[in-house]
Amino acid sequence: MPLSSGPALSLPRPSICIFPRSITINKPKPYSVFFKLFISNVGFGSIRHFQTAACRALCDSSDGEIEGNAGLEIAKGDAFSILNFMEQRGVRPNFHTYASVLDTFFSLRSLKGVQRVHGVIMKLGFDTESVLSDRLFNLYYVLGDFVSASKVLVDLSLRSVALWNRIITDHLRKNEKTQVISFFMNVLREFQSVDPVIFSGALRACTSNSACWPLVQQIHGRIIRIGLTADPIVCNPLIDLYSKNKSIDSAILVFDEMCSKDNVSWVAMISGLSQNGLGKEACNLYFQMHRSGIIPTPYVLSSILSACTKTELFNEGMQIHAQSLKWGFCAATFVGNALISLYSRCQSLEFAEKVFYEMSNHDGVTYNSMISGYGMFGNSERAICAFKEMQSSGFKPDSVTIASLLCACASIGAIQKGKQLHSYVLKAGLSSDYIIEGSLLDLYVKCADIDTSRQLFDSTKKENVVLWNVMLVAYGQMGDLSESFNLFSEMLVAGMEANQYTYPSILRTCTYYGELDLGEQIHSMTIKTGFQMNIFVCSVLIDMYSKCGVLERARQILNRQTEKDVVSWTAMIAGYAQHEHYLEALKTFEEMKFHGIKPDNIGLSSAISACAGLKAVSQGLQIHGQACVLGYSTDISIGNALVNLYARCGMIMEAYSAFEANEFRDDVSWNALISGFGQSGHYEEALVVYKQMSQKDIKANLFTYGSAISSSANIADIKLGNQIHSKMIKTGYDMEIEAANSLVSLYAKCGSIGDAKLVFNKMPERNEISWNAIITAYSQHGRGKEALQLFEHMKEEGLKPNHVTFIAVLTACSHVGLVTEGLNHFHSITKEHGLVPKPEHFVCVVDILGRAGQLDRARRFIDEMPINPDSMIWRSLLGACTIHKNIEVGEFAGHRLLELEPHDSATYVLLSNLYAVTRKWECRDRMRQVMKDRGVKKEPGLSWIEVKNEIHSFFVGDRLHSLAEAIYEHLEELNKRAVDIGYKQDKYSLLQEIEQEQKDLTAWIHSEKLAVSFGLMKLPPEVPIRVIKNIRVCNDCHNWMKFISRVVGRVIILRDSYRFHHFEAGDCSCGDYW
Secondary structure, eight states, X not given: OOGXXXXXXXXXXXXXXXXXXXXXXXXXXXXXXXXHHHHHHOOSSOHHHHHHHHHHHHHHTTSSOOOHHHHHHHHHHHHXXXXXXXXXXXXXXXXXXXXXXXXXXXXXTOHHHHHHHHHHHHHHTGGGOXXXXXXXXXXXXXXXXXXXXXXXXXXXXSOOHHHHHHHHHHHHHTTOHHHHHHXXXXXXXXXXXXXXXXXXXXXXXXXXXGGGHHHHHHHHHHHHHTTOTTOHHHHHHHHHHHHHTTOHHHHHHHHXXXXXXXXXXXXXXXXXXXXXXXXXHHHHHHHHHHHTTOOOOHHHHHHHHHHHHHTTOHHHHHHHHHHHHHHTOTTSHHHHHHHHHHHHHTTOHHHHHHHHHHOSOOOHHHHHHHHHXXXXXXXXXXXXXXXXXXXXXXXOOOHHHHHHHHHHHHHHTOHXXXXXXXXXXXXXXXXXXXXXXXXXXXXXXXXXXXXXXXXXXXXXXXXXXXXXXXXXXXXXXXXXHHHHHHHHHHHHHTTOOOOTTHHHHHHHHHHHTTOHHHHHHHHHHHHHTXXXXXXXXXXXXXXXXXXXXXXXXXXXXXXHOSSOOHHHHHXXXXXXXXXXXXXXXXXXXXXXXXXXXXXXXHHHHHHHHHHHHHTOHHHHHHHHHHHHHTTOTTOHHHHHHHHHHHHHTTOHHHHHHHHHHOTTOOHHHHHHHHHHHHHTTOHHHHHHHHHHHHHTTOOOOHHHHHHHHHHHHHTTOHHHHHHHHHHHHHHTGGGSHHHHHHHHHHHHHTTOHHHHHHHHHHOSSXXXXXXXXXXXXXXXXXXXXXXXXXXXXXXXXXXXXXXHHHHHHHHHHHHHTOHHHHHHXXXXXXXXXXXXXXXXXXXXXXXXXXXXXXXXXXXXXXXXXXXXXXXXXXXXXXXXXXXXXXXXXXXXXXXXXXXXOTTOHHHHHHHHHHHHHTTOHHHHHHHHHHXXXXXXXXOOOEEEEEETTEEEEEETTOOOSTTHHHHHHHHHHHHHHHHHTTOOOOGGGTTTTSOTTOOOGGGGOOHHXXXXXXXXXXXXXXXXXEEEESSOOOXXXXXXXXXXXXXXXXXXXXXXXXXXXXXXXXXXXXXXXX
16 A cells, blocks of 8 residues: 555654654655655565565665666665664664665765765674675775775675685786785685685786796695696686796696696697797697697687797698688688788788688788788788778777888888878877887888988987897998997997897998908907897807808807707808808708708708819709708709709709709809809800890899909900900999909909009909919919019018918919029918918929929928828929939839829820930830820810900811911911021920821921911901910920011910910010929
């Protein structure tokens, strides 16, 4: 019955009234929701029934029935009115009633109402009730009154586990991890048995705090003691913690002990393996999960795809993509994002785009992944289109977006587009972002805008070490070693600590310029700062010492490394190959494979190059097979190495085939062919390739010109050499020290000693090779005294002579008969310069003594040598004995030579000549018979001359030339004119070819005479006659050319296997001492 129609209620007043008297029970209006609810539920039964009705009325009133501020005031007033009404009826509210009242005020978000009810609860002594205390704490905490919440927490006599769970969970959500750990310690003190959720919260609070690591281990121990090692709630954060702290083995143990693994467990373990660089193990675990019948969540797929991307397990990633399609998870945005990153990294941009367009929903990460993929390919146009599409889709670009776009521009040198992005960055207020700062700086550095790079660098706060590293790389690329070191010093003065990337940046600059001393200083700094064992620093140090020729120290660093990667091994292999330590290179290559390191394309190509140096074709092909198995079959560096292998081994057709099979030919491919043919002695073939390269308009570089010049020098093609020299002048390579050294050798080998000296004098800078080339040139041309003067000038300039220098100096002494000077220089090798003489130096000394006729002294010198005499030493002594007709010493040397090289034709020829000049015809005939019986064939004497861009070759008594009759007629006329001025034929020079009784000497005319005769017929008077002979010129031909140069008034330059002879006006540059 409605309250308005009934009699007035008359209830006894309670002894204490705790509510304000201003609040009275008035007759409710029809709209009063509270009274309607209350009256409809209240009866006149027991007090318990009355209290229950009041609670129900208060609770029911909070179900969204009251709206607006007016309703809020009515609710507050009615709540206290009902409690007052209960007092007037003599019904004392219990803690359930106040709990309902608190819930009412909480639903209305009324902090003041809660505080007033809290005061009533304290006065009535209900604050000891755990239900009310827990509820008060929760209400204060949620409503933001943390001070009151803390007081309630302190006053609680008994805090429940559920309350601690709530406290820890809320603080963890607010990232207040220090408080979480403090609360966790309180829980441990209050309770013997702790809820797994509390352990989980404490472990998650330790995630980013390395100082908590001992606590993590204590928690793990407590978990083991109370038997929670199989609970995923506890074990999942443990796996995550161990993984992030590089204790992956402990993470695996926790994972393996879990009896029941949920998706979070698998994700944590897979992600942990991936983060610790164990991508393959992560993939294996994923497939194990799949075999167990567990269908992965999209997040698991995203994690494993990221692991495949990081470790370049692209085939496995594609398999997982197929499974994602099968389960229909590709629609998940983060799975699609991971797939885009995967295909971008494996250079399958087409598949990345397909995934992108098939995704139903894109987010910022999707666009960033796609833009980053375009950036890797240098496709700035499409990257910018994706950027515009991202903006039109309502996604705001972040620093990663801009950085990817800048990377795309930097990779192709699109500086204008990069500057537009720079403007956008300034307008968007992103210029202070450290990622964007680094990307902008990288853009300007890669575009070689060093001034803008420096301005941008100076405008930053310089607090990011990455910026310093980029600037160090910039100055290194610009060739400013001084500025690089100034910046490095400035960095240290500014208090910036160099990291594992700083030292490699400056060390690479030292390596590029060969500044070993400066590099050693940086090496000392890495030791002081504790980076001497860092894998990145070690690999660059190995590279520096290897390229600078300090191979022992490089090897020491490699051996000391506790962790060796493929870069360190490859640097060592390349260093050995570069300095012609081919066996060591191959041994190191095998050692690397033995340690389980898979070689990369650089290591494989270096190993093939080492095989080329050893001419080990079979082993080189085996390594090429390994390269194909490892997926490098189309790699250009390996293809070039294979071309060089075949070319250096003289396998011309195979070299051309490998060259044609290389789809991505570049200038290195052409250089490999040219240099390979040149190094194997196929000089004409090398020059043919060079001409083809020029016809195809392929830009030649310094290495190309050097190889071509070398081949021209070896066949004395001075005309082609002049053409190449002209091209070098046009392209500016003639002033490069390496190119100038090659030109000095070219002109020297072509007999133009004046041009060689001119190139040498014009060099802006000279090194040891430059001086060696010019000293050798003067030595070969018989100008020994001038060669020795140059040697003194070299020492005055502070350059240290090496083994090659002393070979040239000793040869110069030999050519002009300077015995005392030669011996003094030989002894100075060890005494003054600290070098150990090589076999070549001993050969030179024997030649000096032998040519001077001191044969007994030469023999004693051989007996006293610290090394065993080789064939070159005995051959030199035998040749001297032939000149001086010493049969005794000559036979001794000849017999030793036959023991060492029984199949060398030169030994038999020298002995035969010795017997001929000493008129021991029977011994000569016997020697020829021995030669015939052993199947040894004498190398035929050949001479050649270039006339009108064509090489004309002649052999002894040659009548196969098209102009043979004219040549012989002209030769007969030359002989008559020579005889008229005193020439007499030396018949003993012919006795080695014909029998004594044979009278037709014209059938045995030497090839050099035919070549000179032909040259005099065809070449203009102002052009010198340049003839090359493959063996040593005989006495008669040497004498004949002196007379012919006088008769015709022409310069004749003859290059034989030993030296140059310049004939002019009846004299020879050798002074008849040869």
